[in-house]
Amino acid sequence: MIKNFNILIFIFFVFFVFIVSEIRSKIFIHNYSYIREEENHLIFILFFTMLFVIIPVIFMTIYFSYKYNENNKNKIYNPNWKDSYIIESIIWILPIIIIFFLSIISINSTKSLDPRKNINSINKTIEIDVVSLDWCWLFIYPNHKIATINEVSFPINTPIKFNLTSGTVMNSFFIPNLGSQIYTMPGAKTKLYLIANHSGIYKGFSSNYSGNGFSGMKFSVIVFENNNKFFNWIKDVKKSKNSLENMNNFYNLQINRKNREIEYFSNVCPNLLNNVISKFNCIN
Numbered sequence: 001m002i003k004n005f006n007i008l009i010f011i012f013f014v015f016f017v018f019i020v021s022e023i024r025s026k027i028f029i030h031n032y033s034y035i036r037e038e039e040n041h042l043i044f045i046l047f048f049t050m051l052f053v054i055i056p057v058i059f060m061t062i063y064f065s066y067k068y069n070e071n072n073k074n075k076i077y078n079p080n081w082k083d084s085y086i087i088e089s090i091i092w093i094l095p096i097i098i099i100f101f102l103s104i105i106s107i108n109s110t111k112s113l114d115p116r117k118n119i120n121s122i123n124k125t126i127e128i129d130v131v132s133l134d135w136c137w138l139f140i141y142p143n144h145k146i147a148t149i150n151e152v153s154f155p156i157n158t159p160i161k162f163n164l165t166s167g168t169v170m171n172s173f174f175i176p177n178l179g180s181q182i183y184t185m186p187g188a189k190t191k192l193y194l195i196a197n198h199s200g201i202y203k204g205f206s207s208n209y210s211g212n213g214f215s216g217m218k219f220s221v222i223v224f225e226n227n228n229k230f231f232n233w234i235k236d237v238k239k240s241k242n243s244l245e246n247m248n249n250f251y252n253l254q255i256n257r258k259n260r261e262i263e264y265f266s267n268v269c270p271n272l273l274n275n276v277i278s279k280f281n282c283i284n
């Protein structure tokens with residue numbers, strides 16, 4: 001029996017090390033933004049706080065199944081045992097403390113990581129409008145009157161304010177390396193602030209299944225190391241012959257196409273996002 005018990009402990013230990021290293025490599029290593037870093041801290045604290053409950057429970061499950069096993073010759077037979085104030089106190093007080101601690105952390109971080117909260121920075125915030133379509137992402141830069149499909153770019157260390165809506169069904173806008181995810185909904189506008197602290201090309205996608213073609217609904221996020229490169233990119237987009245000046249152009253975009261390539265639009269109606277939102281409004 002002792003031998004089996006040791007094997008169980010060993011398996012549990014290997015499993016635990018595997019889980020911790022997976023979580024480290026999948027979640028904690030890639031901090032490309034302030035929001036992501038804060039979220040990582042939060043996940044880390046929550047994870048280790050919950051281990052205070054989970055590890056004793058797993059240990060006790062294994063230990064009790066050994067201790068009270070029929071084959072255990074040293075077992076104590078104690079039929080008149082009723083209760084223990086010490087055990088009762090531990091199993092009630094510890095979770096209460098943990099829940100209290102987790103609540104305070106959750107309330108504070110929910111406030112500080114609110115997607116609608118502006119990010120303080122010496123650089124001026126850039127506004128980007130986002131429309132999710134079947135099955136691609138339309139990005140509009142209202143101040144530059146340009147738009148792109150499946151590619152969004154901005155400079156490093158610059159807060160980005162995304163105004164999001166959907167031209168079709170509900171989707172979810174998510175750039176995992178940069179942090180928060182937010183829903184896009186037809187007829188409604190949601191806001192999301194993000195900032196990138198490292199330049200590079202990241203992946204973005206919808207994390208909300210929205211139909212056949214959804215798997216191609218991915219976009220690339222280019223974070224430029226300076227403003228000049230960003231303005232050169234805008235000039236590149238301006239060279240495009242395509243434009244999105246009216247709603248008819250927009251409706252043409254919506255003709256279902258799967259696995260779309262990156263497209264640029266040099267001239268865009270700056271009020272396009274609001275027009276898309278109001279097309280779902282019953283008053284119109």
Ligand SMILES: [Cu+2]
Pocket residue numbers: 031197198
């Ligand atoms: Cu860093």
